[in-house]
Amino acid sequence: MSHRHWQSELAGLADPAQYTAPLVIEAAQGTRLMGLLRSMLVIRHTEDQIGQLVVAGLARTPCHLGIGQEAVAVGVATQLRTTDRVFGNHRSHAHFLALGGTPTSLIAEVLGKASGTSRGMGGSMHLFGREFGFHGSVPIVGATIPIATGAALAAKLDGGDSVAVAFFGDGATEEGVFHESMNLAAVHDLPVLFVCENNLFSSHLDIELRQPSDRISRYAEAHRVRSLTVDGNDLLAVEAAANALITGIRQGAGPALLEAVTYRFRGHVGPNEDIDVGVHRRMADVSAWKRRCPIKRLSEGLLAAGIVSGDELAALEREVVAKITDAVTLARRADYPDPSALHDLVYACRP
Amino acid sequence: MNSQPPAASTETSYGEAIRAGFVHLLSSHREVFAIGQGLWSPWYVGNSMTDLDKLFGKARVIDTPVSELACTGAAVGAALCGYRPIVIHPRMDFMVLAADQIINQAAKWHHMLGGQAIAPVTIRAIINRGGEQGAQHSQALHAWFAHIPGLRVVMPSSVADARDLLVASVLCDDPVLYIDDRWLYERKAVLPAVSERPLAAEGPRVVRSGTDITLVGAGYSSWLCEQAAEILAAEGLDAEVIDVRVLNPFDPAVILASVSRTGRLCVVDGGWRNAGWAGEVIASVAEALDPRQLKSSPRRITLPNAPAPTSRMLEADYYIDAGHVAAAARTMLAARETAS
Structure with missing residues (x-):
């Protein structure tokens, strides 16, 4: 098969043995980056506890965990405003939390409770938080790419400088609508950022079995869309690229694609590391990628720069875990939606 | 605009009545825009949208690339952000390419997000049967779409409904599939003054x-x-x-x-x-x-x-x-x- 001769075109970004060093941190950024580290820890531990709820049989809705990919959501979120419009996908816990969603409302939603962010009607795959700019996530692969393009059309008609963002994976770039949307956005100069979290897998299938190249940004070149490809496990690299692209979009330069190369530590759906939709994963790969963990690299950078001590880091992590444990308790106690919601929410307009 | 106001007894055709609906909506509601293939063409959709781009500008009457799915999705996205777009599919057959955005997205968002999001998009599909157009240019797929909870489906038959159900569809907060039929375009009647009525109150x-x-x-x-x-x-x-x-x-x-x-x-x-x-x-x-x-x-x-x-x-x-x-x-x- 042709893939025997397949070579990565990502200049080492797909190789977990590279890009493992601690991030280099300026002292002046210390306080701000401690806040972002905390945000990444909140995402990590919220998803870890959601995984435990799946194991315990308490969460039944399909839960697609993004553990290992936290830097992409957090890095892009730092460049966004609450008036921007962000859309997610099946794996969007991190996007929701990074933009300002609370662990309690997310966990309650995963448990199907009325206090959940979608009032218990959506579950893990249908999240919503308009007050902080998160306008919805859905699991049909690629579906929010044209929707974000339309949100960008709305922004253009509104005037002003707000942007729309679509988060999706490398699998979505195999959907025709990704290309239709890039073309439409390019032709109409729409203010949209396409963020591809290229984690090198779609469900259980390696990108080398699905595409002739692992470099997603080549599609942006075909559609005359500006793009950057970065190490998605480097918070500072993601932030810098998002800043460059979003600044351009706000100034009227038209759409852009950000490709962030990353890796998920868990399978496609559910909490297992070694099983991906029934297919055994190479644990050596998972272990290698854990050495490139975005939280580890940021923490080590903060330690190396003398911004935080090991004890302080341990205390921070304990505090985050305690907070999320409380969130789980609150969510488990919450009520289920009233049965009337089943019928009353079908239409917004009533006679 | 029409070159001159019709006399009281003048009859209007169904196709002209659809156009009158667009004119009313685009004149009176700034959050309305139209998007789809053929909107800058004088013949793609019969006489139902003639010169709307010249009247209201190409920013609000948008002709598009050949991308039914992305254009319908873009309309859904704009609807989620406060607009009331009308997507035009000059043949209902072509709309099948946009099924995900209509069935999985527009019809579901209000329900699955707990009533917090509305998608007031109108999808206009034209049935264009006959004329030797064959199997992929003449289908009437209303039954398929009427199966979907959350998606309102209307089929105007009268001249007045051609206009007024379009207006009601666009002003409704739910996604609506508005289906008109080229075999009705020459149906004529005296058209009363336009009225904005809530679609949820309309029926057989x-x-x-x-x-x-x-x-x-x-x-x-x-x-x-x-x-x-x-x-x-x-x-x-x-x-x-x-x-x-x-x-x-x-x-x-x-x-x-x-x-x-x-x-x-x-x-x-x-x-x-x-x-x-x-x-x-x-x-x-x-x-x-x-x-x-x-x-x-x-x-x-x-x-x-x-x-x-x-x-x-x-x-x-x-x-x-x-x-x-x-x-x-x-x-x-x-x-x-x-x-x-």
Whole structure:
């Protein structure tokens, strides 16, 4: 098969043995980056506890965990405003939390409770938080790419400088609508950022079995869309690229694609590391990628720069875990939606 | 705008009435825009959108790349962000490429996000049967879409509805599939002043009163029922005609009341027979009425279960006309004479 001769075109970004060093941190950024580290820890531990709820049989809705990919959501979120419009996908816990969603409302939603962010009607795959700019996530692969393009059309008609963002994976770039949307956005100069979290897998299938190249940004070149490809496990690299692209979009330069190369530590759906939709994963790969963990690299950078001590880091992590444990308790106690919601929410307009 | 205001007695065509709906919406509601293929073409959608781009600008009347799915999705996205877009699919067949955005997205977001998001998008699909257009340019897929909870489906038949149901669809906070039919474009009537009515209050309507039999249709089929009723009237047979207008959510109350009086139901549908719209109407009546109220078995007149042919000779066999409807009604009423 042709893939025997397949070579990565990502200049080492797909190789977990590279890009493992601690991030280099300026002292002046210390306080701000401690806040972002905390945000990444909140995402990590919220998803870890959601995984435990799946194991315990308490969460039944399909839960697609993004553990290992936290830097992409957090890095892009730092460049966004609450008036921007962000859309997610099946794996969007991190996007929701990074933009300002609370662990309690997310966990309650995963448990199907009325206090959940979608009032218990959506579950893990249908999240919503308009007050902080998160306008919805859905699991049909690629579906929010044209929707974000339309949100960008709305922004253009509104005037002003707000942007729309679509988060999706490398699998979505195999959907025709990704290309239709890039073309439409390019032709109409729409203010949209396409963020591809290229984690090198779609469900259980390696990108080398699905595409002739692992470099997603080549599609942006075909559609005359500006793009950057970065190490998605480097918070500072993601932030810098998002800043460059979003600044351009706000100034009227038209759409852009950000490709962030990353890796998920868990399978496609559910909490297992070694099983991906029934297919055994190479644990050596998972272990290698854990050495490139975005939280580890940021923490080590903060330690190396003398911004935080090991004890302080341990205390921070304990505090985050305690907070999320409380969130789980609150969510488990919450009520289920009233049965009337089943019928009353079908239409917004009533006679 | 139209070059001059029509005199009070001037008749307007169905196609012109659709255009009047667009003019009203684009003039009175700044959150409305139109997007789709062929909108800058003088012929793609008949006379129903002529020169709208020149009147309202190409920023609000947007002709697009050949991307039904992305353009429909973009309309859904803009609808989620405060706009009321109208997506135009010049052939309903082409809209099939946009099914994900209509069925999985627009129809679901309000429900699955707990009522917090609305997608007030109107998807306009045009049925363009006949004319040797063949199997992929002439389908009537209303039954498919009327199956989807959360998606309102309307089929205007009258000239006034061509305009007013478009206006009501666009101003409704739910996603609406508005289906018009090129075979209605030359239907003419005096058009009353435009009125903005809530779509949720609209439903089937008696368009001709009668006592012997209830004829039910939607869109072009409803017009066939009216023409058949004229034929039957000349023979002394008194048919009631009900124009369904709104296929989803479907309220059969008007049809039930009619059939409980006439005892006879004939449903005419420009779609296919199997799992079709006519079957839904008959089932709604059959499960609600006492069988003793029916004087004959309900009957449906539909397209045969075959793709549309291209050759005109086969088209003549394929499509329904008013004569077929009148003949079926005559047969059902003849059974009455035999029985009594």
